[in-house]
Amino acid sequence: MQDHELKPILEALLFVSSEPVSLDRLQGVFNGVEKRRIRALLLQMEQESMLANRGFHLVEIAGGYQFVTRSDLAPWIKEMERARAASRLSKPGLETLAIIAYKQPVTRGEIEMIRGVDAAGVLKTLLDRKLVKIVGRKEVAGRPMLYGTTRTFLKYLGLPDLAALPTLKEFSEIADEVNQEEEAPMLPLRGFAGESGQFSDVADDGLLS
Numbered sequence: 070m071q072d073h074e075l076k077p078i079l080e081a082l083l084f085v086s087s088e089p090v091s092l093d094r095l096q097g098v099f100n101g102v103e104k105r106r107i108r109a110l111l112l113q114m115e116q117e118s119m120l121a122n123r124g125f126h127l128v129e130i131a132g133g134y135q136f137v138t139r140s141d142l143a144p145w146i147k148e149m150e151r152a153r154a155a156s157r158l159s160k161p162g163l164e165t166l167a168i169i170a171y172k173q174p175v176t177r178g179e180i181e182m183i184r185g186v187d188a189a190g191v192l193k194t195l196l197d198r199k200l201v202k203i204v205g206r207k208e209v210a211g212r213p214m215l216y217g218t219t220r221t222f223l224k225y226l227g228l229p230d231l232a233a234l235p236t237l238k239e240f241s242e243i244a245d246e247v248n249q250e251e252e253a254p255m256l257p258l259r260g261f262a263g264e265s266g267q268f269s270d271v272a273d274d275g276l277l278s
Contacts, residue, residue, distance in 0.1 A: 070102065076110055089133030158198065165191045166200060167240050170222070170231075174204050174215035192216065200225060 096104050111134055115127045125136050168180050180188045195201040204217040
């Protein structure tokens with residue numbers, strides 16, 4: 070295998086990894102490729118990434134190699150974290166979403182009867198996030214609007230359709246798992262170099278939690 074064939078493979082392997090990849094581990098992927106040849110290619114890739122005007126670099130760190138974001142771009146990454154954290158769904162939002170999911174179509178008044186608090190603000194948030202939508206009006210006095218879930222809601226919980234809705238207990242557990250996953254570091258470019266030169270994970274709070 071020629072160097073021009075090896076380089077994109079190495080790049081792909083490092084790109085999908087969530088942690089530094091050792092030279093031994095990289096060599097294990099290739100049959101008959103010498104370690105020193107792989108190291109030379111990695112050094113070449115490292116130098117190329119430093120010279121190019123990219124948002125990330127290849128570095129040798131913690132006994133392996135990893136793509137990390139540039140230290141001077143850390144403020145922008147943190148700004149994205151703050152913006153996403155501000156848009157996360159609250160616990161009342163999750164509770165209201167669960168009510169709509171299992172009672173749909175349901176009115177605001179019915180939601181408020183179950184939760185015991187005003188639901189106007191939470192409903193607006195859910196509508197803004199496109200997790201719920203207005204599906205019609207109930208044929209009673211005042212004809213209040215009916216709410217139901219959307220395709221985005223199914224994607225949020227990783228469900229194929231509403232028939233696959235879990236039990237209420239499972240819904241809560243899945244929602245917690247989604248929140249935890251969304252608070253995990255970004256993939257695959259996890260690290261950035263701070264002012265101290267140390268690399269640390271950049272948290273991605275996700276869109277909803």
